[in-house]
Amino acid sequence: xxxxxxxxxxxxxxxxxxxxxxxxxxxxxxxxxxxxxxxxxxxxxxxxxxxxxxxxxxxxxxxxxxxxxxxxxxxxxxxxxxxxxxxxxxxxxxxxxxxxxxxxxxxxxxxxxxxxxxxxxxxxxxxxxxxxxxxxxxxxxxxxxxxxxxxxxxxxxxxxxxxxxxxxxxxxxxxxxxxxxxxxxxxxxxxxxxxxxxxxxxxxxxxxxxxxxxxxxxxxxxxxxxxxxxxxxxxxxxxxxxxxxxxxxxxxxx
Amino acid sequence: xxxxxxxxxxxxxxxxxxxxxxxxxxxxxxxxxxxxxxxxxxxxxxxxxxxxxxxxxxxxxxxxxxxxxxxxxxxxxxxxxxxxxxxxxxxxxxxxxxxxxxxxxxxxxxxxxxxxxxxxxxxxxxxxxxxxxxxxxxxxxxxxxxxxxxxxxxxxxxxxxxxxxxxxxxxxxxxxxxxxxxxxxxxxxxxxxxxxxxxxxxxxxxxxxxxxxxxxxxxxxxxxxxxxxxxxxxxxxxxxxxxxxxxxxxxxxxxxxxxxxxxxxxxxxxxxxxxxxxxxxxxxxxxxxxxxxxxxxxxxxxxxxxxxxxxxxxxxxxxxxxxxxxxxxxxxxxxxxxxxxxxxx
Numbered sequence: 153x154x155x156x157x158x159x160x161x162x163x164x165x166x167x168x169x170x171x172x173x174x175x176x177x178x179x180x181x182x183x184x185x186x187x188x189x190x191x192x193x194x195x196x197x198x199x200x201x202x203x204x205x206x207x208x209x210x211x212x213x214x215x216x217x218x219x220x221x222x223x224x225x226x227x228x229x230x231x232x233x234x235x236x237x238x239x240x241x242x243x244x245x246x247x248x249x250x251x252x253x254x255x256x257x258x259x260x261x262x263x264x265x266x267x268x269x270x271x272x273x274x275x276x277x278x279x280x281x282x283x284x285x286x287x288x289x290x291x292x293x294x295x296x297x298x299x300x301x302x303x304x305x306x307x308x309x310x311x312x313x314x315x316x317x318x319x320x321x322x323x324x325x326x327x328x329x330x331x332x333x334x335x336x337x338x339x340x341x342x343x344x345x346x347x348x349x350x351x352x353x354x355x356x357x358x359x360x361x362x363x364x365x366x367x368x369x370x371x372x373x374x375x376x377x378x379x380x381x382x383x384x385x386x387x388x389x390x391x392x393x394x395x396x397x398x399x400x401x402x403x404x405x406x
Numbered sequence: 407x408x409x410x411x412x413x414x415x416x417x418x419x420x421x422x423x424x425x426x427x428x429x430x431x432x433x434x435x436x437x438x439x440x441x442x443x444x445x446x447x448x449x450x451x452x453x454x455x456x457x458x459x460x461x462x463x464x465x466x467x468x469x470x471x472x473x474x475x476x477x478x479x480x481x482x483x484x485x486x487x488x489x490x491x492x493x494x495x496x497x498x499x500x501x502x503x504x505x506x507x508x509x510x511x512x513x514x515x516x517x518x519x520x521x522x523x524x525x526x527x528x529x530x531x532x533x534x535x536x537x538x539x540x541x542x543x544x545x546x547x548x549x550x551x552x553x554x555x556x557x558x559x560x561x562x563x564x565x566x567x568x569x570x571x572x573x574x575x576x577x578x579x580x581x582x583x584x585x586x587x588x589x590x591x592x593x594x595x596x597x598x599x600x601x602x603x604x605x606x607x608x609x610x611x612x613x614x615x616x617x618x619x620x621x622x623x624x625x626x627x628x629x630x631x632x633x634x635x636x637x638x639x640x641x642x643x644x645x646x647x648x649x650x651x652x653x654x655x656x657x658x659x660x661x662x663x664x665x666x667x668x669x670x671x672x673x674x675x676x677x678x679x680x681x682x683x684x685x686x687x688x689x690x691x692x693x694x695x696x697x698x699x700x701x702x703x704x705x706x707x708x709x710x711x712x713x714x715x716x717x718x719x720x721x722x723x724x725x726x727x728x729x730x731x732x733x734x735x736x737x738x739x740x741x742x743x744x745x746x747x748x749x750x751x
Contacts, residue, residue, distance in 0.1 A: 297604050297622050301683040301695055312686060313693050313700055313711070336618045339686040341646070346614030347603070347621055367487050405443050405516040 185272060186254055188223075188261025196251070196259050200236055209266055221335065222269020223260035228331035230256045232324075234338075242315030243338055270334040277350055278326040280361035291359030294352055298343060307360050308376040312339055322364050326357045437523050445517045455517035462510030466503045473499025590748075591740045593625075593641040595721060600626040601645065601670065601731040604638075609730045610645070615668050618687045621645035623670065625733070640741055642673040643721055644683055645731075646703060648690055654704040663722040665731065670721040671707050674742040675699055677714035692718070715744065 198207060204215030211217030215237075218226075229235040233247035251259065260272060281287045296305055304310050307321035316339050321329065330353055336342035348356070374381035444451040476495025482488045533541075554561050601610050604622040607629065615621060623643040631637040650667040664670075671692070675682045680696035685703075691710070692701040699712030707718035719741050722734035740748055 293605055298620075301681065310695070312684060313689070313691055313698075316686065318684075336687050339688055341620035341685050341687040342616055342618040344614070344616050344619060346611070346616075347619060401512060404441075405445070405521075 185275065186257035188254075188257035188259070188264075190258070190262045190265050192255075193258035193260070193262030196255055197262055200250075201259075204237070209263060218263050218266070220267040220269045221263065223264035223272045224270040224331040225335040225337065226260040226263045227256060227272045228328055228335060228337055230259055232328055243317060246319060270331070273327060273330045273334075273350075275327070277354060278330045278357055279354070280326055281354065281358040282362055282365070284358060287355040287358045288362045289359075290352065291355030291357070291362075294348060295356050295359050298348065299356070302340075304376065304378070306363050306376045310377075321360055324360075326361065329357050329360060437525075440522060443517065443521065452518065455513070459510050459514040459518070462506045462513060466506035466510065469499045469502030469504075469506060471499075473503065475499075590742075590745065593736055593741060594628060594631060594637050595625055595641055595643075595733045595736045597733065597735050598726070599733045600726070601643065601723065601733065602626045602628075604642070611729045612665050612668060612725045612731050613729060615645060615647045615731075617647055617649065617667075619645075619647050620683075620685045620687075622673070622683065639679075640674065642681060643670050644673045644685065644692070645670050646685055646690075648703065652690060652704050654702075655706065657706060660706065660720060660722075662724070663720055663734070665723055665725055668723065668731070669703060670723045670731075670733075671701075671703070671718045672721065672737060672741040674718075675714055676709075676716040676718060676741075676743060677712070679742045682718060 197205075197209065201209075201215075201218075204212065205218050206212045206215075209218040211219075229244075230251055231249055231253075233249040234244040236250055237244050238247065249256065257272075263269075264271065295303075295307075299307075302310060302312065302318035303321055309318050309320035311317050318340070332340060333343040333348065333353055333356070334345070343353075345353075374385060445455045446452075473496050476492065476499055480488060480491040480495050482492045549555065601621075601623045602608055602625070603610060604624045607624065607626070609626065610621060610623070621644075623645050624638055625641050625643075628634055628638055628641065645668060647668045650664070673681045673683055675694045675696065677694065677697055677699050680694050682692050682694040682699070682701060684693035684695055685691075686693070690703040692703060692707065694700070694712065694714065697713050699714035700710050701707040701714070701718050702710045705717075706720060709715065709717060719737045719739050721737055723731055724734050726732045
């Protein structure tokens, strides 16, 4: 019985230890914007994307039109590995990119040449301002009003309907966070520059990078998912301990 | 089941036979035979149990000492990381000392202390006649000595004071009022009030709301209200823009409530009032994070899943001369969760 008790407690502890931890922060991408080669981009598009999006990127039954989505959308979808689509599922998950950065830039250049759309941001305008308390505070307020309902107030992500979800934001590069706001990929709505200005977007990125680097003084953060993970820990670990102790108290000694 | 089963003609007689065999009453079976524990019969087991109890108490002592040592080893140095080690060390030590103490005590009682079953009959609740007479006598003497029958002024003033005593409780309830009146049916929105961004309060041009956009909206002048937070809790609005051809149903009564596919809906869930703000751009579903009520914007925010009962109220909007979005009127129905006096509005 004591063994059972220990096993139950151990399960809880093991769960807590195995709970999702924050990914390693990706170093802010400095450097120059890559210039894409439109012709090469078209070749890559025809070989890899046209099955679903059509040879002229006008879309079809299996994929949306890409005319007017802009270079930012291509850079986000291909740069985070969401496209090309792995399989038909409620949502395209983030995975290792299939293309190099230069190839992604080529694809983006060709799609951008079809019709005007949001451009890939200038690296300087998405640089997180980790030292700027004012920007972090402003970014936090904007994030809590516009983003936290899906991504949680610390960017830990959360569930949507029917298998869709808002991904965790830790580890995302500032450029991709910016592009997601501008283009509204998948279930996410668009937050254009009139709604959240370029400076405010930089503040949001600063806030996200700031909280990502915060130490976790409370011990295990349990994925920062708040009551869900803490509740599961309490149910599995602590309630298990209480039940095991209760059974042991009521059992006769052999 | 066998009683009414037609395919088994012998069934009813079997039951009858069994019924006859039942006695009118059962004897008290009494307690099961006492089972000796290992520690009762085997001295080796007894001394092992003793060592276990001593070990648990020693573990408790070790936990106590560890808690004290931890206090000095991990002294908080002003940053949160060192506070974490300090509280973790002290907490684990104290938890161990108390838990091992309790386990040891229970283990001691279960293995080594006598466990013979004992029957103790209840005694009668009623006292003896002498005791009852004595109690009555005490009451009578008390009444006589206090003179409550002889001094009616004291008795009546006492009764009066006791009757007044609960009144302050009722007077204090007064600050539960005044009744809410019509504040539940009205918000800050009225004809011509501009839609502004939350939290900056800047006005929104219709041309800025591109397809797929979501704006979190508060009425202009919210900050000047007497109770801004209470007003915000009623007036918060979610603005979405989608292609009008996505609308599945068309309500002629709501013709002209949107601006070219820009729809404004109350952000307050009709279930228990959480902010409904998880908008899925492709499915046009609005999800409430608290209880997963899902509203379909293409059907005027009809509830398609979850515990909410009513659609989110729509705010009729239009554009003014300068191109800014303004409200046409207040919501046409009370926002937020149902309440008793809401009726069927």
